[in-house]
Amino acid sequence: MKEIESKLHLLNRKKSKICEGGGSEAKEKQKRKGKNTARERINTLADEGTFYEYDMFMKNRCTDFNLQEQAIPAEGIVTGHCLIDGRPVYLFSQDFTVMGGSLGEAHSAKMCSLMDKAVENGIPIVGINDSGGARIQEGMGALNGYCSIFYRNTMASGIVPQLSIIMGPCAGGAVYSPSLTDFIFMVKNTSLMFITGPDVIQAVTGERIDSQGLGGAEVHGKMTGVAHFVADTEEQCLRLVSELLSYLPSNSREKPPIKSTNDTADRTEESLRDIVPVDSRKPYDVKHVIQLIADDNNFFEVHEHFARNIVVGFARFNGTPVGIIANQAMHMAGCLDSDASVKAARFIRFCDAFNFPLLTLADAPGYLPGSGQEHGGIIRHGAKLLYAYSEATVPKITVVLRKDYGGAYSAMCGKALGADHVMAFPTAEVAVMGPEGAINILYKKELQGEPDFEKARQEKIEEYRNLFANPYKAAEWGLVNEIIDPAELRPRVISLLEFMKNKKDVSRAMAFKKHGNSPL
Secondary structure, three states, X not given: OHHHHHHHHHHHHHHHHHHOOOOHHHHHHHHHOXXXXXXXXXXXXXXXXXXXXXXXXXXXXXXXXXXXXXXXXXXXXXXXXXXXXXXXXXXXXXXXOOHHHOEOHHHHHHHHHHHHHHHHHOOOEEEEEOOOOEOHHHOHHHHHHHHHHHHHHXXXXXXXXXXXXXXXXXEHHHHHHHHOOOEXXXXXXXXXXXXXXXXXXXXXXXXXXXXXXXHEHHHXXXXXXXXXEEEOOHHHHHHHHHHHHHHOOOOOOOOOOOOOOOOOOOOOOOOHHHHOOOOOOOOXXXXXXXXXXXXXXXXEXXXXXXXXXXXXXXXXXXXXXXXXXXXXXXXXXXXXXXXXXXXXXXXXXXXXXXOOOEEEEEEEOOXXXXXXXXXXXXXXXXHHHHHHHHHOOOOEEEEEEEEEEHHHHHHOOOHHHOOOEEEEOOOOEEEOOOHHHHHHHHOHHHHHOOOOHHHHHHHHHHHHHHHHOOOHHHHHOOOXXXXXXXXXXXXXXXXXXXXXXXXXXXXOOOOOOOOOOOOO
C-alpha cells in the first residue's frame, strides 16, 4: 500500500508541476496583457468537471540548442476532450506562458492526434490559439509539424466542424491552420493574425504600422473578413463559441440539433407587410425581417462587420436550424460585390456540408458597377456564389422580398440555380433589369426626339414597371412558385422545411466525378 501511495504522490506532484505551466511570473505577464491562461480558458469554456486531458507528459526529442535541458510543461499546449453545454468536443489550448506557446514536433503531434480522434469519432474540434509561432530551436521539425496540421485541417473539412479561437498572437505559417477551419473568433486588443509582423514590414518596405493596425481583431472583422466573430473580451468570445456550437451538428452524417420552442409554427407577423417598403429606393433592415420570422426572434449572425451589404447566419424554424443568406438594403442598396459574394459562398458551402437547409431572402438591384469591382475580380468572385448555390444539395428556399434584377436574380438562388421553392412578396420586382435602365436601352433613340424628354421617359418607365417590375411575369413562367402575404412567411417556411426534411439529390450522375473546379 505504501508503495502505491508513493507512486500516486509522485504522479500528482508531476501533474501539479505541469499544470503550473510557465510559472507564476509568466502567468502574471499574461494577465497584464488582459489574457487568461490556457487552462483558465478551458475551464471557462468546458462544462464544469468534464475536461479530460491527453498527453500531459509528452516531451520533444530535440537536443539542438540544449533544448532537452529546458522544462517545457505539456509542450506548451493542453489537449483533451470535454462537454460544452452537454455537447462532446475535442479541445486544445496553446499555453503562451510556456516558451510563448511555440510549436515544435511534440506540440504538433498532440494537435494532430486530437484532430485524428475528432474525425474518427465524428466530434467537433475547437482550438484556442495563442502562440509566438514556430519553435526555432526545432527547425524543420516545427515546419513539418505545421504541414501535418494543415493536412489534417483539410482532411477534416466537411467531416467535423472546426472552430478556431485566436486569443493572442497567431503569426507566420501558424495563421493558415485557423484559416483552413470553418469559423474564426478574435478578441479586440489582444488577438493578432498576420503573415509578416510590423518589424519585418518596416525593414523590407519602410512602412510603419503597429500590430493591431496590421492584423488585429477589428481589421480582420471588418476589412479582410478573416474573422467571423469579434468579441470585446475573452469571456464574451467563449460565450459566442458555445452559442455557435448549439446550432452545429457533430459531424456531416448528422443533421443540426433540433431545439424545442414555445414559438408556434403557425405564427403570422402582420408587421412584415409594412417593413419592406413598396418604393424600391427606400432602405430597411433585413435583420428585422429575419428576427420576426425566426423562433423566439433569435438570429445568430456570422461575419457581422464584413461585407455588410449581405447578411448570413443561423436561425431556427420550429426548432430546426437553418442557414440564412439575405441582401441588406441598408448598405449599398443590397448590391452584390466581390466581398459579399465570397462571404455568402463560403457560408453556403459550410451549410451544405453540414446539412443546414438554406433560406435566401433576395432584394438586390444587381452587382455593384465600377472599374474597382471589375479590376478586383468581381467576375471570378461572383462566380463563387453561383457555384456554391448550384453545388448545394440541401433544401433551398428563396424568398424575393423586393428587387431581384438581372445577375442578382441568378446569384441569389433563382429557380434554375437549384431553388426547390421560390416565394415572392407582392412588393417583388423580378425582371432582367430595373425599369430606369431598361427604358434607357429600349427607347434610347425614340425618346431623344420627344419635346418633353423627361415626361416621356417617366411614362415609359411606369409602363415597364407595371408590365415587368412585379412578381407575376416570373410566376407565369414558373420561376416564382407562389406570391404570398408577407405576414404568412414564417408558417410557409416551416411547412416547406417539414416537407423537404428528407430531401435526397438523385439527379446528378456523380459516379465518375472526383470534384468540381470551384472558381477560387
